[in-house]
Amino acid sequence: GPRICDTALARSWVVLLSLDAQPTDGEQETFEEVQHVLRNSEPILEEIQCYKGAGKEIREAISTPTEEFQQRAWHAVLPLVSRLKRFYEFSTELEVVVPKILFQLCSGPMTPTQHLEMQQALVKQFAEILEFVLKFDEYKMKTPAIQNDFSYYRRTITRQRMSSHNGFEHLDTREVTNELANRMSLFYAHATPMLKVLSEATSMFVKENSDIPIENTTETLSTMAKVCLRMLENPNLISQFQREETQLFVLRVMVGLVILYDHVHPQGAFVKASNVDVKGCVKLLKEQPAARSEGLLNALRYTTKHLNEEATPKNIKNLLAA
Numbered sequence: 001g002p003r004i005c006d007t008a009l010a011r012s013w014v015v016l017l018s019l020d021a022q023p024t025d026g027e028q029e030t031f032e033e034v035q036h037v038l039r040n041s042e043p044i045l046e047e048i049q050c051y052k053g054a055g056k057e058i059r060e061a062i063s064t065p066t067e068e069f070q071q072r073a074w075h076a077v078l079p080l081v082s083r084l085k086r087f088y089e090f091s092t093e094l095e096v097v098v099p100k101i102l103f104q105l106c107s108g109p110m111t112p113t114q115h116l117e118m119q120q121a122l123v124k125q126f127a128e129i130l131e132f133v134l135k136f137d138e139y140k141m142k143t144p145a146i147q148n149d150f151s152y153y154r155r156t157i158t159r160q161r162m163s164s165h166n167g168f169e170h171l172d173t174r175e176v177t178n179e180l181a182n183r184m185s186l187f188y189a190h191a192t193p194m195l196k197v198l199s200e201a202t203s204m205f206v207k208e209n210s211d212i213p214i215e216n217t218t219e220t221l222s223t224m225a226k227v228c229l230r231m232l233e234n235p236n237l238i239s240q241f242q243r244e245e246t247q248l249f250v251l252r253v254m255v256g257l258v259i260l261y262d263h264v265h266p267q268g269a270f271v272k273a274s275n276v277d278v279k280g281c282v283k284l285l286k287e288q289p290a291a292r293s294e295g296l297l298n299a300l301r302y303t304t305k306h307l308n309e310e311a312t313p314k315n316i317k318n319l320l321a322a
């Protein structure tokens with residue numbers, strides 16, 4: 001039965017997680033393109049994790065708006081804006097590669113299980129993207145300075161334009177055009193910006209590939225989620241993880257898949273007939289130490305699309321009630 005398949009896949013993924021996955025010939029081209037993007041994911045997570053912000057300089061410049069304090073705030077904000085620009089640009093790179101991975105994993109005559117067996121290198125990359133997205137958004141939520149810094153930057157630019165004052169050193173205007181600044185504002189205004197990009201890219205993929213039945217995409221997502229759950233439910237498999245973070249990695253990926261499924265499937269992840277075992281996922285999360293699960297439970301509570309709809313069974317709503 002399918003359960004045995006999932007468990008066999010779960011076994012092979014435990015091995016996969018401890019290795020550098022080797023792409024097959026068919027995966028090679030997409031794999032390399034994605035790898036080229038992913039090489040920046042760790043540095044970006046490190047940068048957002050230690051993002052300090054220019055709150056102090058901005059407060060001083062506002063309360064004491066002298067030339068000196070304003071210059072000081074401006075020089076504190078400029079390098080931060082370059083950093084925010086890099087984060088934003090990274091999201092646009094993900095937006096490009098995610099549909100390519102999905103195309104490989106969801107199109108053609110293979111069943112979802114076969115895809116997940118045969119294309120493990122791409123599966124692993126997709127999992128790494130999901131992990132990145134959830135981690136980035138967790139840090140973003142803990143860093144209100146980001147929006148504060150960026151809106152100070154924009155206000156200052158506007159003021160400079162109006163006063164045609166030339167005492168300020170600009171970021172190269174080609175670097176952050178007004179149009180780019182608008183897009184960055186929208187991006188950072190979102191509570192979970194990377195997830196938004198990922199779910200929109202996935203929805204767009206489904207829309208633009210109308211020859212691929214939507215179930216082929218949602219089933220690949222739900223089968224991946226199932227395999228994650230099988231791994232995490234099985235103490236034997238968990239004991240084979242070589243690093244402790246691997247368990248957390250799989251938890252994040254599972255939650256990311258549930259959220260994505262919920263955004264892409266017309267009825268979402270929470271209805272009774274859903275192919276995603278949301279109840280199993282939530283129960284498993286609740287068995288984890290709170291430090292591990294709280295952010296992920298919140299992601300399910302606040303970034304899914306269908307949770308609060310009438311078709312969601314009461315017991316699932318209760319399980320997820322904060």
Ligand SMILES: *[C@@H]1O[C@H](CO)[C@@H](O)[C@H](O)[C@H]1NC(C)=O
Pocket residue numbers: 106107108109110111112211212213216
């Ligand atoms: C959808 O998936 C089924 C197997 O689950 C496969 O036979 C079919 O060819 C797939 N369709 C497309 C267009 O990829």
